[in-house]
Amino acid sequence: MPEIKQTPTASEPTTNGATPHSNGAESATLKERQTDAIPPPRGRYAHIVGWGYHVPEKVITNQDLEQIVDTNDEWIRSRTGIAERHVAADPKETSATLAIVAARKALEVADVPANKIDLIICATTTPEYLFPATACLIQDALGADNAGAFDLSAACSGFVYGLAMARGQILAGDAEYVLVIGTETLSRIVDWTDRDTCILFGDGAGAVLVAASEVPGGILSVDLGSDGSGGNTLIVPAGGSAMSTSLETVSSGMHYVKMDGKAVFRFATRVMAASTRKVLERAGYTTDDIDLVVPHQANIRIIQNSVLNQLKIPAEKVFVNLQKYGNTSTASIPIALCEAIEAGKLKPGYKVVFVGFGAGLTWAACALDWRTPVERQAAGWWKSTRRQATYSAAAARSMWKRAVRWVYDVLPDPETPGRDENPKETPETPIKETGGERIKE
Numbered sequence: 539m540p541e542i543k544q545t546p547t548a549s550e551p552t553t554n555g556a557t558p559h560s561n562g563a564e565s566a567t568l569k570e571r572q573t574d575a576i577p578p579p580r581g582r583y584a585h586i587v588g589w590g591y592h593v594p595e596k597v598i599t600n601q602d603l604e605q606i607v608d609t610n611d612e613w614i615r616s617r618t619g620i621a622e623r624h625v626a627a628d629p630k631e632t633s634a635t636l637a638i639v640a641a642r643k644a645l646e647v648a649d650v651p652a653n654k655i656d657l658i659i660c661a662t663t664t665p666e667y668l669f670p671a672t673a674c675l676i677q678d679a680l681g682a683d684n685a686g687a688f689d690l691s692a693a694c695s696g697f698v699y700g701l702a703m704a705r706g707q708i709l710a711g712d713a714e715y716v717l718v719i720g721t722e723t724l725s726r727i728v729d730w731t732d733r734d735t736c737i738l739f740g741d742g743a744g745a746v747l748v749a750a751s752e753v754p755g756g757i758l759s760v761d762l763g764s765d766g767s768g769g770n771t772l773i774v775p776a777g778g779s780a781m782s783t784s785l786e787t788v789s790s791g792m793h794y795v796k797m798d799g800k801a802v803f804r805f806a807t808r809v810m811a812a813s814t815r816k817v818l819e820r821a822g823y824t825t826d827d828i829d830l831v832v833p834h835q836a837n838i839r840i841i842q843n844s845v846l847n848q849l850k851i852p853a854e855k856v857f858v859n860l861q862k863y864g865n866t867s868t869a870s871i872p873i874a875l876c877e878a879i880e881a882g883k884l885k886p887g888y889k890v891v892f893v894g895f896g897a898g899l900t901w902a903a904c905a906l907d908w909r910t911p912v913e914r915q916a917a918g919w920w921k922s923t924r925r926q927a928t929y930s931a932a933a934a935r936s937m938w939k940r941a942v943r944w945v946y947d948v949l950p951d952p953e954t955p956g957r958d959e960n961p962k963e964t965p966e967t968p969i970k971e972t973g974g975e976r977i978k979e
């Protein structure tokens with residue numbers, strides 16, 4: 539893991555004696571714990587130490603969309619800022635395969651092996667299945683044998699929700715390394731005949747590794763919000779328990795995204811600024827302290843209205859890449875973070891805000907004191923080879939475990955006589971393998 543730097547501007551205790559990410563009561567508890575000789579948490583701060591993203595190769599431009607629906611490049615650019623988006627055209631590319639590539643990159647940047655991960659949080663609105671969780675498929679492909687794994691459903695706010703959960707696990711002392719992923723194949727749930735929605739979305743994945751550290755800084759404050767009364771403004775109506783899939787739901791397109799764009803727009807411009815203000819206040823910052831805002835990349839007008847106009851944060855401090863990717867939902871902030879780093883927009887010591895909103899309705903923001911060095915050191919060939927070998931070993935282990943399960947299934951069970959009289963009654967459900975040839979790096 540890259541050494542996290544402590545600098546003179548590090549987040550030292552504030553005047554009330556609390557660290558910026560805690561309150562007085564929390565500090566007191568920590569002190570009591572230490573005097574009682576109970577081991578302290580593994581790290582009092584949660585830092586992002588690795589990052590990576592991956593998008594499908596296929597690009598669909600606004601001009602391409604003109605051939606599909608009644609729209610035009612000028613309308614899409616002026617109303618949204620989007621010029622093109624990446625789409626998983628290959629059926630083998632799924633939310634899990636995109637996520638696995640992004641996650642491997644994040645682990646490589648952090649130089650942390652997969653077996654050190656304690657928890658994998660996969661934020662997604664397009665999971666592989668209703669269950670099992672996409673996070674578990676990712677865990678298997680990474681060979682993260684010591685990790686818990688779950689999917690997080692908070693739509694486009696999901697990645698920041700995931701960071702908040704990661705920070706909580708780390709500050710509680712329950713985890714040292716948490717992998718947080720946002721991954722989407724929205725092209726699979728978008729109605730390509732509906733110009734209101736199909737022009738907006740794109741596919742991709744971004745991942746970060748969050749690590750426990752004693753160095754002050756990292757994720758200092760979070761704000762999570764929801765308003766379920768607006769749930770119907772952005773929804774996939776069918777496929778859940780409220781409206782299970784049927785011929786009728788499919789023929790009426792109820793398995794596609796339905797959106798009241800204007801209502802979502804109004805909501806977004808309201809909560810983005812309010813949530814940013816909250817996390818700044820909790821971190822002890824003002825808008826003037828901010829070096830970089832990475833907002834959810836939904837619509838340039840939403841970003842201009844909220845971050846630039848309401849918060850008065852200058853455009854050069856706000857990272858925008860939605861023109862290339864469209865709205866990739868949970869993946870938009872981590873992809874933008876990676877590109878901001880590539881573009882040299884993030885340096886140790888910078889005060890950073892991530893802020894997003896989405897279906898639910900939900901919103902989320904967090905403020906960070908970024909400490910991790912961002913310059914990438916080329917990994918030696920032996921390290922890359924060893925890393926590849928661990929992934930091949932993970933795939934082999936996964937196949938072995940499946941084979942053992944299969945053997946148990948076909949062997950007669952002495953404890954349940956009669957169980958095997960009709961063994962082929964339930965056909966095996968095909969779960970696609972994610973660890974092997976489906977992943978294109």
Ligand code: UT7
Pocket residue numbers: 608609610613614617618694733734737797799800802803806836837865867895896897
């Ligand atoms: O992660 C959260 C995901 N969702 C969002 O972020 C959505 C937030 N909302 C928005 O971004 C905007 O509301 C949209 C981009 C979806 C729409 O922009 P708008 O400025 O609110 O447009 P509008 O819906 O008011 O439509 C204006 C006109 C309408 O025509 P009339 O009634 O004025 O004749 C629409 O029929 O533009 C028409 N229109 C289009 N024209 C060309 C709507 N979609 C299109 C289109 N191409 N794709």
